[in-house]
Amino acid sequence: MKQETAAFVSELLAELSEFGHDGSGGVTRLLYSEAWQNAQAYLSNRMKEQGLNVRVDRVGNLYGRLEGSNRNAPVVLTGSHIDSVVSGGRYDGTYGIAAGLAALAYLKETYGEPLHTLELVSFCEEEGSRFPLAYWGSGNATGIYEWDSGEGVYDSDGISLRQAMEGAGFGRADLPDCRRSDIGAFVELHIEQGPVLEKQRKRLGIVDAIVGQRRYAVTVQGEANHAGTTPMNMRKDALLGVSEMIMQLEADAIICGEPLVATVGRIDCAPNTPNVIPGSVGFTVDIRHSEEQLLQQFSESILDKFKEIAKWRGLEVSISPWLEAKSAPMHQALTDRLERISQDLSLTCRRISSGAGHDAQLFTAICPTAMLFVPSKAGISHSPLEYTSPEELADGVSVLAAFLYELAYEGKLP
Amino acid sequence: MKQETAAFVSELLAELSEFGHDGSGGVTRLLYSEAWQNAQAYLSNRMKEQGLNVRVDRVGNLYGRLEGSNRNAPVVLTGSHIDSVVSGGRYDGTYGIAAGLAALAYLKETYGEPLHTLELVSFCEEEGSRFPLAYWGSGNATGIYEWDSGEGVYDSDGISLRQAMEGAGFGRADLPDCRRSDIGAFVELHIEQGPVLEKQRKRLGIVDAIVGQRRYAVTVQGEANHAGTTPMNMRKDALLGVSEMIMQLEADAIICGEPLVATVGRIDCAPNTPNVIPGSVGFTVDIRHSEEQLLQQFSESILDKFKEIAKWRGLEVSISPWLEAKSAPMHQALTDRLERISQDLSLTCRRISSGAGHDAQLFTAICPTAMLFVPSKAGISHSPLEYTSPEELADGVSVLAAFLYELAYEGKLP
Numbered sequence: 130m131k132q133e134t135a136a137f138v139s140e141l142l143a144e145l146s147e148f149g150h151d152g153s154g155g156v157t158r159l160l161y162s163e164a165w166q167n168a169q170a171y172l173s174n175r176m177k178e179q180g181l182n183v184r185v186d187r188v189g190n191l192y193g194r195l196e197g198s199n200r201n202a203p204v205v206l207t208g209s210h211i212d213s214v215v216s217g218g219r220y221d222g223t224y225g226i227a228a229g230l231a232a233l234a235y236l237k238e239t240y241g242e243p244l245h246t247l248e249l250v251s252f253c254e255e256e257g258s259r260f261p262l263a264y265w266g267s268g269n270a271t272g273i274y275e276w277d278s279g280e281g282v283y284d285s286d287g288i289s290l291r292q293a294m295e296g297a298g299f300g301r302a303d304l305p306d307c308r309r310s311d312i313g314a315f316v317e318l319h320i321e322q323g324p325v326l327e328k329q330r331k332r333l334g335i336v337d338a339i340v341g342q343r344r345y346a347v348t349v350q351g352e353a354n355h356a357g358t359t360p361m362n363m364r365k366d367a368l369l370g371v372s373e374m375i376m377q378l379e380a381d382a383i384i385c386g387e388p389l390v391a392t393v394g395r396i397d398c399a400p401n402t403p404n405v406i407p408g409s410v411g412f413t414v415d416i417r418h419s420e421e422q423l424l425q426q427f428s429e430s431i432l433d434k435f436k437e438i439a440k441w442r443g444l445e446v447s448i449s450p451w452l453e454a455k456s457a458p459m460h461q462a463l464t465d466r467l468e469r470i471s472q473d474l475s476l477t478c479r480r481i482s483s484g485a486g487h488d489a490q491l492f493t494a495i496c497p498t499a500m501l502f503v504p505s506k507a508g509i510s511h512s513p514l515e516y517t518s519p520e521e522l523a524d525g526v527s528v529l530a531a532f533l534y535e536l537a538y539e540g541k542l543p
Numbered sequence: 544m545k546q547e548t549a550a551f552v553s554e555l556l557a558e559l560s561e562f563g564h565d566g567s568g569g570v571t572r573l574l575y576s577e578a579w580q581n582a583q584a585y586l587s588n589r590m591k592e593q594g595l596n597v598r599v600d601r602v603g604n605l606y607g608r609l610e611g612s613n614r615n616a617p618v619v620l621t622g623s624h625i626d627s628v629v630s631g632g633r634y635d636g637t638y639g640i641a642a643g644l645a646a647l648a649y650l651k652e653t654y655g656e657p658l659h660t661l662e663l664v665s666f667c668e669e670e671g672s673r674f675p676l677a678y679w680g681s682g683n684a685t686g687i688y689e690w691d692s693g694e695g696v697y698d699s700d701g702i703s704l705r706q707a708m709e710g711a712g713f714g715r716a717d718l719p720d721c722r723r724s725d726i727g728a729f730v731e732l733h734i735e736q737g738p739v740l741e742k743q744r745k746r747l748g749i750v751d752a753i754v755g756q757r758r759y760a761v762t763v764q765g766e767a768n769h770a771g772t773t774p775m776n777m778r779k780d781a782l783l784g785v786s787e788m789i790m791q792l793e794a795d796a797i798i799c800g801e802p803l804v805a806t807v808g809r810i811d812c813a814p815n816t817p818n819v820i821p822g823s824v825g826f827t828v829d830i831r832h833s834e835e836q837l838l839q840q841f842s843e844s845i846l847d848k849f850k851e852i853a854k855w856r857g858l859e860v861s862i863s864p865w866l867e868a869k870s871a872p873m874h875q876a877l878t879d880r881l882e883r884i885s886q887d888l889s890l891t892c893r894r895i896s897s898g899a900g901h902d903a904q905l906f907t908a909i910c911p912t913a914m915l916f917v918p919s920k921a922g923i924s925h926s927p928l929e930y931t932s933p934e935e936l937a938d939g940v941s942v943l944a945a946f947l948y949e950l951a952y953e954g955k956l957p
Contacts, residue, residue, distance in 0.1 A: 321772065322769050322771075322772045323768075323769060323771075323772025323773055323774075324768075324772075324773060324774075324777050325772075325774065325777075328777065340771065342771070344817060354737075354738075354922060354923075355736050355737060355898065355899060355922070355924060355925070356804065356806035356808055356829045356831075356898075357736075357737075357754065357756070357804060357829075357831050357897075357898030357899045357900075358735065358736045358737025358738075358739075358897070358898040358899050358922065358924070359737055359738060359804065359898070359922060360737075360738075360739065360801055360802070360804065361793075361796050361797055361801070361803075361804055361805075362797075363738050363739075363742065363922070366793075366806075368789065368807055368808075368810065369789065369790075369793050371786075372785075372786040372787075372789040372790050373786075373790060375782065375783065375786040376783075376786050376787060376790060379775075379780075379783050382775050383775055383776075387774055387775070388774070389775075390770065390771060390773070390774065390775055391775075392770035392780075392817075392818070392819075392820055393782055393821075394770055394812075394815070394816050394817045394818055394819050394820065394821060395812065395815045395816060395817050396782065396810060396812045396815070396821075397815075398809065398810050401808070401809045401810070401811075402808050402809060403758060403806075403808045403809050403827035403829055404806070404808055404829055405808050406806055406808065407807075407808060407810075413817035415770045415771075415817055415818055417770075417771050483771075483772070484769065484770075484771030484772040484773070485769060485771045485772050486771070508768060508769070508772065508773060508777070509768075510769060510772070511769070
């Protein structure tokens with residue numbers, strides 16, 4: 130099966146990458162765009178070819194269904210998202226859908242009708258690249274969003290979410306409801322988007338949790354002054370304060386240890402002129418950890434230290450919480466099972482926290498959920514340079530298929 | 544005399560601030576602009592009113608001359624510049640001209656014809672605010688520039704220096720040559736542009752040197768990566784490297800002590816996105832000290848430390864020297880004399896390094912040069928908030944007048 134699967138998945142990813150192919154060599158497939166519509170239509174046909182019953186819901190999530198013999202039993206769902214960032218790669222999201230189609234096709238051909246209904250989903254949106262809102266697809270499926278809850282949300286061209294949704298033929302009350310209450314388990318296969326598996330030469334990452342996240346916008350106010358005429362001891366240099374805060378954040382993050390990560394990704398200095406002492410500097414802090422309590426403690430502690438640094442330096446600091454996402458632990462029994470299957474298939478693996486957000490984290494609220502990573506070359510993602518080899522793609526499908534078999538054919542739902 | 548002088552100078556500054564008065568409440572009087580032309584024309588009339596012989600040179604420096612009885616004796620020159628930064632204050636530069644006019648008027652009225660010719664100059668340009676070149680006026684007077692050496696220099700609207708100069712009626716070979724070789728002494732009166740005099744409650748600052756300056760553009764290259772999925776120990780975070788460099792610069796500057804000042808005024812981060820580890824950060828370093836050798840040593844040492852920090856962190860660093868201005872010591876005997884005169888007039892004073900550049904530094908190459916500061920409220924300059932009280936303005940004129948008297952009437956040139 131393996132060579133065939135590798136070819137099937139890489140070819141399907143190559144074909145899908147034509148929808149939204151941009152000048153950069155990357156893929157730009159934003160929610161409800163023409164490229165997005167064409168990709169969903171193409172996927173719909175590919176699902177039908179494999180004998181799946183296809184439907185879309187009110188916001189444009191696409192489902193392919195392999196009916197089980199026990200019509201009342203909970204559904205086993207796999208899949209990921211079809212949208213991309215601007216100039217992204219061909220693997221992020223799309224791989225989970227292509228792998229799911231390969232797995233369902235293999236299971237249907239090999240074992241016929243399952244006990245539990247098996248479904249493959251192509252979520253309409255996860256990235257938050259077009260509208261300032263993410264997980265629109267899985268959020269509607271799990272009840273975090275309602276299909277009409279995107280009021281007042283606009284893209285950078287001033288087009289509203291509602292308008293874009295209707296333009297693509299969705300957002301009508303007569304289309305099927307999005308909310309799923311019939312799911313017995315959800316599993317998502319995804320590229321790692323980080324360097325850990327490659328560096329440690331593991332074929333698979335068994336996700337134990339999707340990390341929780343805190344994001345803050347911090348502004349430090351000092352006094353802009355002449356860089357030549359203001360002695361060092363009469364300065365209130367906002368950039369010096371911020372540099373000290375950034376150093377403190379790094380030191381504390383290293384002391385706290387993995388899987389905590391903390392990043393200042395954005396810094397804006399004013400007036401930002403070589404011969405003027407910075408009067409005001411804004412920056413962002415992004416902190417992630419798989420354990421909610423540690424994440425909260427770390428975040429509170431570092432913000433206190435920022436305030437101390439500011440006070441000591443005679444600076445004003447203001448901190449705005451911007452994003453607070455709780456960590457989402459995966460289902461322990463399912464995670465153990467993924468690990469056992471990997472070992473049975475002689476595929477090296479390790480437990481890993483997902484530092485990035487995924488559709489799977491929304492499903493943890495409504496059903497047992499699991500997640501599986503394959504390596505990303507050089508840890509690159511959200512870039513035309515994303516790459517995972519065909520063999521690695523096929524590894525993921527092997528584990529996914531075996532996992533879905535236990536759930537849907539053997540009926541071993543938790 | 545004092546009250547009268549205070550009124551004369553503050554009124555003249557108020558009148559001149561109308562030329563280039565902008566919406567911010569500040570003054571924008573860029574080289575060769577209409578506002579600049581009107582200000583020079585107004586000054587020219589005010590000089591004539593005081594019985595001075597007025598002329599302009601080839602680049603637009605305006606001179607008012609009080610002829611001395613000894614026609615062959617070297618000229619005693621005072622003055623400053625008439626141009627401003629964008630949205631600057633009414634004191635920077637202009638004060639030295641208004642004070643000079645007050646001093647010359649007083650001397651002429653009180654003592655009549657001097658021994659040495661006394662001249663007041665309104666230099667056409669010092670700030671470098673319109674064209675990427677500074678000291679255009681004093682540079683032409685002292686031979687650092689030639690009147691036609693501005694080839695290929697354009698303002699932000701694409702207008703060449705030559706074009707702007709001709710548009711204002713200058714830059715013609717038939718106008719008087721700029722280069723002065725007849726100057727026996729130059730003295731410039733200026734606002735401090737820093738907080739030292741005000742904080743230490745001194746009425747006057749006797750400048751011992753205009754500091755030398757080194758400016759560098761530094762770029763640190765790391766690797767942009769996902770802020771969630773890249774463990775702390777697998778990062779090459781350019782902003783962490785730069786923050787450490789900024790901390791090192793501050794620590795070394797404090798250890799070195801006054802009058803050294805070192806500033807990172809500009810920082811630009813890429814991609815500058817909250818959830819991406821900074822891949823590349825550029826910043827500027829501005830270092831100043833009155834002692835050339837110390838300045839050079841400090842600069843070399845800190846750049847070496849930047850390279851060590853980059854190496855340690857696996858980052859690439861590239862450093863471009865951008866500006867190297869040698870320090871300009873003032874003439875010691877003249878500086879001593881300014882101090883003695885201040886004391887004779889019961890005006891508290893202190894020696895001070897000028898951390899900002901001034902026209903005076905160009906004259907140190909061709910004649911004995913001295914410089915005198917009056918306080919700036921809250922150390923503010925290059926801002927509509929610049930302020931020096933009428934009494935403080937008059938203090939400067941008192942010392943300047945006594946100083947010019949010794950030079951031009953008593954003939955005590957060094």
